[in-house]
Amino acid sequence: MRALLDAGVPVASSCNGAGVCGKCKVQVPRGGENLSPISDDEIFILEKNGIGKGFRISCQCLVQGDVTVDTSYW
Template sequence: MKSLLEAGLPVASSCDGDGVCAKCKIIIVEGKENLTPENETEAFLRESKDLPKDVRISCQTHVIGDVTIDATYW
């Protein structure tokens, strides 16, 4: 989420990045190996919201390399 906001891209969120709403979900098109592993909060949101594996929660994910993403918000 921080990287998206710093790039000037809008991010959907009603919890301000607290890992509650899952509205900041992004689809990983390329580079999933360049993201931090899923944490407990993200795993809980994935399970409770029934999200597919190619979807990540941007407020819980840190970018460590090049990635290509898509998001329904845009």
């Protein structure tokens, strides 16, 4: 989420990155291996919000290389 915001890209959120709302979800079509491993907390958020595979909670992962992300509101 921070990398996206620093790049000037809007990210939906109602918890300001606290890892509660799940609104910052992004689809990761390429480069998912360049994100930090998914944590138990992130799995909980994904499951609680019914978010399917191929998505990450952007406020809960770190960018470690080139990644392509997308979301429905861009």
